[in-house]
Amino acid sequence: ANVEETLVLIKPDGVARNLIGEILARIEKKGYQLVDVKLFEPSRALLAAHYEEHEGKPFYEPLIEFMESGPVFAARVAGNRVIEGWRSLAGTTDPTTAAPGTIRGDLGRDWGLKVQQNLVHGSDSPESAARELALWFD
Ligand code: DAT
Numbered sequence: 031a032n033v034e035e036t037l038v039l040i041k042p043d044g045v046a047r048n049l050i051g052e053i054l055a056r057i058e059k060k061g062y063q064l065v066d067v068k069l070f071e072p073s074r075a076l077l078a079a080h081y082e083e084h085e086g087k088p089f090y091e092p093l094i095e096f097m098e099s100g101p102v103f104a105a106r107v108a109g110n111r112v113i114e115g116w117r118s119l120a121g122t123t124d125p126t127t128a129a130p131g132t133i134r135g136d137l138g139r140d141w142g143l144k145v146q147q148n149l150v151h152g153s154d155s156p157e158s159a160a161r162e163l164a165l166w167f168d
């Protein structure tokens with residue numbers, strides 16, 4: 031019944047700030063299941079495929095460079111309506127104005143790169159989740 035899987039990424043800023051445990055704790059306390067996890071430095075090819083919808087936008091190149099700047103923690107997370115639920119836990123894109131109580135709102139802010147340093151990623155639809163999980167975990 032509505033069991034979904036989503037791709038969660040803890041971006042290089044979250045890994046560098048030692049927030050993996052804090053972020054995984056929020057996922058676990060919400061009641062979602064960690065199915066698979068890994069920590070590695072993604073290739074440019076993987077990042078280009080992951081962010082293909084943003085190719086050509088002004089923030090595309092800085093975004094890819096930021097994502098290449100250090101290790102990324104990737105998780106396959108499962109639960110009823112987890113795609114929507116994880117995005118709700120994460121908060122809106124801009125960490126400066128993301129609601130308090132969310133990961134981006136509680137732990138993130140503008141450090142000088144506008145909104146790239148927003149700690150986490152989450153798939154935005156079942157189609158995106160299937161596509162992104164295949165890229166990061168298959
Ligand atoms: P989200 O990560 O909330 O799904 P998105 O898919 O629109 O947001 O954008 C992907 C990432 O690109 C986002 O997490 C941060 C970066 N980004 C988005 N809009 C941006 C902007 N206007 N300036 C700089 N970076 C931006």
Ligand code: MG
Pocket residue numbers: 152154
């Ligand atoms: Mg997105």
